[in-house]
Amino acid sequence: MLGLGLIVLLLGLRILDPVWVADLRHTAFDSFQRVNPRPQVPQPVTIIDIDDRSLTEIGQWPWPRTVFADLIGAAQQGGAAALAFDVIFAEADRLSPPNLAAAQGGLDPGSRALLEALPDHDAQLAAAIARLPVVLGQTSVRHATRPASAEPVPAQPVPHAFIGPDPTPFLQRYPDLVQNLPELEAAAAGRGIFTVRPDPDGIYRRLPLVMEVDGVLRLGLAPELLRVATGGQPFAVRSNAAGVDGLVVAGQAIPTYRDGTIWPWFGPSLPARFVSAVDLVEGRVPAGRLAGHLVLVGTSAIGLEDYRPTPLGTAMAGVEIHAQVLENILSGTLLSRPNYTIAVELTVVLVLGLLVVLLVPHLAASWVVVAAGVIVIGWAGASYATFLQARLLLDPSFPALALLMLFIVMAGANYLREERARRRIRGAFGQYVSPDLVQRLTERPEALTLGGEARELTLLFTDVRGFTAISEGYKDDPEGLTTLMNQLLTTQSEAILSQRGTIDKFMGDAVMAFWNAPLDHADHAAAACHAALRMRDSIAALNARRAAGPGTPPAPLNVGIGINTGLCVVGNMGSDTRFDYTALGDPVNLASRLEGQSKIYGVGIVIGAETARAVAGGFATLEIDLIRVVGKTEPAHIHTLLGDAALRDDPEFQRLAQANARMLSAFRAREWDGAEAALRDLAPLAPRFGLEAYSALYAERVAQLRVAPPVADWDGVVDATTK
Numbered sequence: 001m002l003g004l005g006l007i008v009l010l011l012g013l014r015i016l017d018p019v020w021v022a023d024l025r026h027t028a029f030d031s032f033q034r035v036n037p038r039p040q041v042p043q044p045v046t047i048i049d050i051d052d053r054s055l056t057e058i059g060q061w062p063w064p065r066t067v068f069a070d071l072i073g074a075a076q077q078g079g080a081a082a083l084a085f086d087v088i089f090a091e092a093d094r095l096s097p098p099n100l101a102a103a104q105g106g107l108d109p110g111s112r113a114l115l116e117a118l119p120d121h122d123a124q125l126a127a128a129i130a131r132l133p134v135v136l137g138q139t140s141v142r143h144a145t146r147p148a149s150a151e152p153v154p155a156q157p158v159p160h161a162f163i164g165p166d167p168t169p170f171l172q173r174y175p176d177l178v179q180n181l182p183e184l185e186a187a188a189a190g191r192g193i194f195t196v197r198p199d200p201d202g203i204y205r206r207l208p209l210v211m212e213v214d215g216v217l218r219l220g221l222a223p224e225l226l227r228v229a230t231g232g233q234p235f236a237v238r239s240n241a242a243g244v245d246g247l248v249v250a251g252q253a254i255p256t257y258r259d260g261t262i263w264p265w266f267g268p269s270l271p272a273r274f275v276s277a278v279d280l281v282e283g284r285v286p287a288g289r290l291a292g293h294l295v296l297v298g299t300s301a302i303g304l305e306d307y308r309p310t311p312l313g314t315a316m317a318g319v320e321i322h323a324q325v326l327e328n329i330l331s332g333t334l335l336s337r338p339n340y341t342i343a344v345e346l347t348v349v350l351v352l353g354l355l356v357v358l359l360v361p362h363l364a365a366s367w368v369v370v371a372a373g374v375i376v377i378g379w380a381g382a383s384y385a386t387f388l389q390a391r392l393l394l395d396p397s398f399p400a401l402a403l404l405m406l407f408i409v410m411a412g413a414n415y416l417r418e419e420r421a422r423r424r425i426r427g428a429f430g431q432y433v434s435p436d437l438v439q440r441l442t443e444r445p446e447a448l449t450l451g452g453e454a455r456e457l458t459l460l461f462t463d464v465r466g467f468t469a470i471s472e473g474y475k476d477d478p479e480g481l482t483t484l485m486n487q488l489l490t491t492q493s494e495a496i497l498s499q500r501g502t503i504d505k506f507m508g509d510a511v512m513a514f515w516n517a518p519l520d521h522a523d524h525a526a527a528a529c530h531a532a533l534r535m536r537d538s539i540a541a542l543n544a545r546r547a548a549g550p551g552t553p554p555a556p557l558n559v560g561i562g563i564n565t566g567l568c569v570v571g572n573m574g575s576d577t578r579f580d581y582t583a584l585g586d587p588v589n590l591a592s593r594l595e596g597q598s599k600i601y602g603v604g605i606v607i608g609a610e611t612a613r614a615v616a617g618g619f620a621t622l623e624i625d626l627i628r629v630v631g632k633t634e635p636a637h638i639h640t641l642l643g644d645a646a647l648r649d650d651p652e653f654q655r656l657a658q659a660n661a662r663m664l665s666a667f668r669a670r671e672w673d674g675a676e677a678a679l680r681d682l683a684p685l686a687p688r689f690g691l692e693a694y695s696a697l698y699a700e701r702v703a704q705l706r707v708a709p710p711v712a713d714w715d716g717v718v719d720a721t722t723k
Helices: 002-016 019-035 052-058 065-077 097-103 109-117 121-130 182-187 221-229 277-281 318-331 341-362 365-390 397-410 412-429 435-443 467-472 478-498 524-547 586-601 609-614 651-668 672-682 692-707
Strands: 045-050 082-085 134-140 160-163 190-193 210-213 216-219 235-240 243-249 252-255 274-276 294-299 307-309 315-317 451-465 502-507 510-515 558-574 579-584 605-608 619-628 636-644
Touching: 002 341, 002 397, 019 365, 019 397, 045 052, 045 277, 045 318, 052 277, 065 082, 065 121, 065 277, 065 294, 082 221, 097 109, 121 182, 134 182, 134 221, 190 216, 190 221, 216 221, 221 243, 221 294, 221 318, 274 277, 294 318, 307 318, 315 318, 341 365, 341 397, 365 397, 397 412, 451 467, 451 478, 451 524, 451 579, 451 586, 467 478, 478 502, 478 510, 478 524, 502 579, 510 524, 524 558, 524 605, 524 609, 524 636, 558 586, 558 609, 586 605, 586 619, 586 636, 586 692, 605 609, 609 636, 619 651, 651 672, 651 692, 672 692
Parallel strands: 045 274, 045 294, 082 134, 082 294, 134 190, 160 235, 558 605
Antiparallel strands: 210 216, 235 243, 243 252, 307 315, 451 510, 451 558, 502 510, 558 579, 605 636, 619 636
């Protein structure tokens, strides 16, 4: 019922056709033309272009009417069949000699008489218009501008007839007609409207072939030019109950949309369409260039601002849009969107929508996706195919969007069932593995297979110092020991998970964790260090709470932490029936060994060289030795992590770091006096940073090496004897 209700709602929405639905449809039609613009087949259509070069050579705009008279004469001599102006001459030429005489109040009578005796420019233009079939452009406005008291100027009728019912209720209407000077109108063979309304998004996709302007029926500039060029016979408007069906002009039936508009199939702007006005006037146009051509006069000059956005995604001079209409009519390549296309689109939504409602509840999620893709892409492909094969515009957007919405709604129940299953997985596994891993398992159940991937990880190992002695203290209270261990492990887990780490496993009183798997973590080394510092502070707070309790203060909990960074293999590993998400590799083993060294050096956190390099500048770290751990032949530099960036910038830490660097340098160079001097500088600072044991360790080493110097080829490497 929900699916059926949605179908009814979608059909009603399409019938109402709000602006956003129309915009989607128009955008889809635009994309068709951008992918496949109209092929350029030569047609007898030429634009006389008032371009920037013409303005430079002839002079600034507006030109004297004599220039246009010369232009018409040159076109006539060139063999033009007819000419139309995408320019209006609504006012008298102010540069005409009689008008100049009237405008100059200080002229002497003789000069005034001479000017008034010269030929009137508008009369010269009218005479030129009368010698060639010329269509004068007329325009209009969207809202009435004539004062209520003003008398309308009678418009010259254009002969026409109706085939079918009166089409005027369906035509585009304009309230005012802006005409040319009466003497020019009287001399012209025709009159065409060059006004074009854009769609709501500002794109000029459709042009009216016929419209009603100020109560008068008018053709657009292009069809009127065609009518005049073929003898000036009346045009006819075909109509039916749904609106305008087409226009008959020059003996040719031109299908239109229900409001008398057409959809030109636009091609790219071509220089070959244009002849510069100055070249024509100056006689520089090749002979025969205009012979038998329909000529449009307009402008592409940037300053005259007659550019219009088109479906091709580029602006085009208004006169070239009219030229493209003429080319479409002559070549029979107009796009078609008959009145029945809406019924076809509604039927598609109804039939395919019912199919979706019936089938989706019985399909698996993967098949729902496949079916949605096949139906939606199939309809879009069919729409594009009708454009290519028949130049028929069928809306791909709304049916596709409607069907997609139906798929989403009908798949909702399946999704909700899957979501309930995901919640069960989270409940079952969330207590044992990290939330990130649980989320990955719920999104990708196929990840529950054996195998792994190579990733750079930062690994962290912890272990409780002296756990055996702590256990003996609870030999009569095993529940108390369990509670203590849960508190300790919870403290460590919270620190790890707060930094988006993955807890690999608990090993008695020890913890293994890593970063940068299963999810990417760009700053995984820093995250591990932050977790270690938080772990250290949380354990100190736990010890303080335990010490504040009743009775004899218990022994404090001390945890050693080892951190290392390197390339590992991480993934699900184990048997076919039981496996864990874990990491393997040499960096894992080294991280475990580093945790063991924390007890030797008397520090809480030991980090490897790769980790130290990754966090350099963001934490307070000190190099503490160059050792060869058990099981490895290559030595490794090890460091201790003491604090964050605030501690690193502390002046006392800076002095400590300098003294430590001098000590290690002297120690490895066998400069025992220098090492002891550096240790004397380091010793007063050591207590604040918990480095008393570390300072004492090196003091003992220096003393022993004074007595028993190392071998001659000693490289400063210390062999670790314990894991």
